[in-house]
Amino acid sequence: MRLSFGSIKATRTLILLLPLAVISAVAFSCVAPSAGGGCGGPGAQGWSGFASYDGVLYFGSMDGKVLAVDPVARSEGLYFPSEREWVFSIRTQAPQGAPCGFGCMPAARPAAIYGTPAVTETLVYVGTYVGDEGKVFAINRPKPQYDEEGIPSWTEGEWFYPRGERGSIGAIVGSPIVHGDTVYVGDSQGKVHALDAVSGTRRWEYETGGKIWTSPAVKDGVVYIGNYEGKLHSLSSDDGSLLWEVELPAAIASSPVVSGNTVFLGTFDHYLRAIDGNSGREKWKFEGGNWFWAAPVVMGNVVYAGCLDHTIYALDARSGKELWQFVADSPIVSRPVLVNDLLVAISESGQVYAVQAASGVSQWNTSIGYSVMAPLHAEAGMVYVHTRNDEVCSIDVQNGRKAWEYLLVSD
Amino acid sequence: MAELWNTFILEPVLNSLIALTSVVAGNFGVAIIVLTVVVRLALYPLTVRQTRSTKAMQALQPKIQELQKKYAKNKQRLQQETMKLYKEVGINPLGCLWPMLIQLPIWIALYQSIMQALAATPENLLKLSEHLYSWAAVSQAVPLNEQFLWLRLSRPDPNLILAILVGGTMWVQQKMVTPPATDSRQQSMTSMTTLMMPLMFGMFTLSFPSGLALYWVISNIIGIVIQYFVTGGWGYLRSPAAPKPVPARKTEPAQQESPTIKKASRDKKGLFKK
Numbered sequence: 193m194r195l196s197f198g199s200i201k202a203t204r205t206l207i208l209l210l211p212l213a214v215i216s217a218v219a220f221s222c223v224a225p226s227a228g229g230g231c232g233g234p235g236a237q238g239w240s241g242f243a244s245y246d247g248v249l250y251f252g253s254m255d256g257k258v259l260a261v262d263p264v265a266r267s268e269g270l271y272f273p274s275e276r277e278w279v280f281s282i283r284t285q286a287p288q289g290a291p292c293g294f295g296c297m298p299a300a301r302p303a304a305i306y307g308t309p310a311v312t313e314t315l316v317y318v319g320t321y322v323g324d325e326g327k328v329f330a331i332n333r334p335k336p337q338y339d340e341e342g343i344p345s346w347t348e349g350e351w352f353y354p355r356g357e358r359g360s361i362g363a364i365v366g367s368p369i370v371h372g373d374t375v376y377v378g379d380s381q382g383k384v385h386a387l388d389a390v391s392g393t394r395r396w397e398y399e400t401g402g403k404i405w406t407s408p409a410v411k412d413g414v415v416y417i418g419n420y421e422g423k424l425h426s427l428s429s430d431d432g433s434l435l436w437e438v439e440l441p442a443a444i445a446s447s448p449v450v451s452g453n454t455v456f457l458g459t460f461d462h463y464l465r466a467i468d469g470n471s472g473r474e475k476w477k478f479e480g481g482n483w484f485w486a487a488p489v490v491m492g493n494v495v496y497a498g499c500l501d502h503t504i505y506a507l508d509a510r511s512g513k514e515l516w517q518f519v520a521d522s523p524i525v526s527r528p529v530l531v532n533d534l535l536v537a538i539s540e541s542g543q544v545y546a547v548q549a550a551s552g553v554s555q556w557n558t559s560i561g562y563s564v565m566a567p568l569h570a571e572a573g574m575v576y577v578h579t580r581n582d583e584v585c586s587i588d589v590q591n592g593r594k595a596w597e598y599l600l601v602s603d
Numbered sequence: 604m605a606e607l608w609n610t611f612i613l614e615p616v617l618n619s620l621i622a623l624t625s626v627v628a629g630n631f632g633v634a635i636i637v638l639t640v641v642v643r644l645a646l647y648p649l650t651v652r653q654t655r656s657t658k659a660m661q662a663l664q665p666k667i668q669e670l671q672k673k674y675a676k677n678k679q680r681l682q683q684e685t686m687k688l689y690k691e692v693g694i695n696p697l698g699c700l701w702p703m704l705i706q707l708p709i710w711i712a713l714y715q716s717i718m719q720a721l722a723a724t725p726e727n728l729l730k731l732s733e734h735l736y737s738w739a740a741v742s743q744a745v746p747l748n749e750q751f752l753w754l755r756l757s758r759p760d761p762n763l764i765l766a767i768l769v770g771g772t773m774w775v776q777q778k779m780v781t782p783p784a785t786d787s788r789q790q791s792m793t794s795m796t797t798l799m800m801p802l803m804f805g806m807f808t809l810s811f812p813s814g815l816a817l818y819w820v821i822s823n824i825i826g827i828v829i830q831y832f833v834t835g836g837w838g839y840l841r842s843p844a845a846p847k848p849v850p851a852r853k854t855e856p857a858q859q860e861s862p863t864i865k866k867a868s869r870d871k872k873g874l875f876k877k
Contacts, residue, residue: 236724306725321725324758365725403746405725420746442743461742483732500732525729565729 236321241308241367241527241567242576243316245333248276249569250316252305253600254582257281258318258331261584263574267596280336282320282329307367307407308567310375312389314349319364319377326364326379328353330392351392353385361385366407366447371429378404378417384425386415386432396432400425407447407487409455414469416455418444424455424467438472440465445483451490451509456497458484464497464505466512476512480505486527486567489535491549496535498524504537504545506552516552520545527567529575531589536575538564544577544587556592560585612708614734617716622740624720624747632751635717635814636821642713643825646706650826653703654780654833659694661782710822717814720747721757749814756814763809765816770805772823777801779830779838 240252258280265274303320310317315330362381386395402421415427426435442461453469466475481501488497500523506515520539528537542560562579577585586595624634674681722728749756808816
């Protein structure tokens, strides 16, 4: 190769600058790792599903707000918020020990809401994820209050947990579950919290020894919860005492679902497992092509499970034998729903599929046009979807037509 | 392009790192250290070549500076003489660039693998599933345990320990190969460059996952060890004196024009003075 003096100088400069440029480019693309952005992937935005009460949908937006959306008002195109609708902003502070980043930018971040809220007649329960920290909020369901400046103000009956010196618990990814007069929730520090649903005071707390990013399941006085150490715990709902625990070969990927005396859950070794609810003994396991991330749906003797291998499997709940499978266009991240004799599922790319629950034969499919990770919700013949661009869509189960859509607008 | 990168570079490194975590009893910190050592050892021949080439280039600087002084007013002549000098000593100025270019994708893949494997948020964990092989060692290790010594590997080190280690090791590594400049302007620039990089990376460490900072520290330490043995000691870190020129294969005094140069000069005269 013939080199000129100029090219030698350029080469020297290149030698100095190239590693710096490349490393800096990659490095800067990974800024704000605690928020999870950068080259590690997308940041924490949440994927809340819907809970409903009296026909109104309650959910968390991707910018950390809790919303009440009335499908009737949306279908009529009324101005938001209409009479039964509201938006509640969860105010967060910088997490303790937050690093001072470049230029010491403020480290406060909005709360992400992953779990589907739990709703009672008076309160909406939401778990939040702010870096390593989380809180449980109980918000006035009919209408939260605001002060003159439009800042949410606490009214009688509302509460948040924890209060005082403790400040926060571990970040919450799973949904809070209300059973009787108690709220159950797991956190990223591996603790299960049982709180009084009315006052928010702690009833009991249980340390599982591993990160919890799934929801608990409560049935017949027993709380079932899995953690990332691969342990499924069975606790007394009264006092949190351990009934049994079982260590599975891999960490638990999906929230457990209880039907009869069997607990169904997915593990990171690509298996969907059926565990005896009384003893923790494994009844059967079924291998998919990737993780069973979404919680399965159980109806009668059939388990419907969406897998990240793009497939929806229908399995015999007693034996784990495959009854049918339906292949979608992309991974199934969201939990499907059963509406009458149809199973409605959505792929990550936003393709909605309605298949006959008995046979897996396709009835219709339609595209939302946006990515979806939140679980589906079905009510009164409609399926509701919360997309990754913070849009709410309503789809008619009969024909797959989009009835209405509403794009949430951030402040 | 991104797909090719993921399939052939990122995913093999990422899955090896996760599988290695299973082998070392689920300790991701140890896996980062082991894989960094393995990768640096695999790239050892290239690193040695690059280090030698850089050292030879630096050792040649006094001669080049002499030429620059001598032919300050004749750029073309300077170019010819410099090229000749490189040829005589047997150095290809691009010699230290190629090993670096080959190593860069592997460094970046290792870097990205650490970031992706740590999966700091639920979205990150879900995204990780797209890149994992169906190896038992991989599925049993995921999600990774991020605790290592006092560190949570997906979060920045709350103390200054890692920042000091990253900055310190980087400074030592740079200082070992950076010769002192002869004029004051160049000297201030050199010392600024030597300080800037370690300071910058020390700052990065305060905001970046400590798993990544751990990789930087180990990589720097290995770099120091390699430089120590290849260049035969602490280099300019211990004796910040002006570099001694390396013996040329066929040395001629720089002041004396070589027959080739003489011929080239004559040709040029001939060209311009018709």
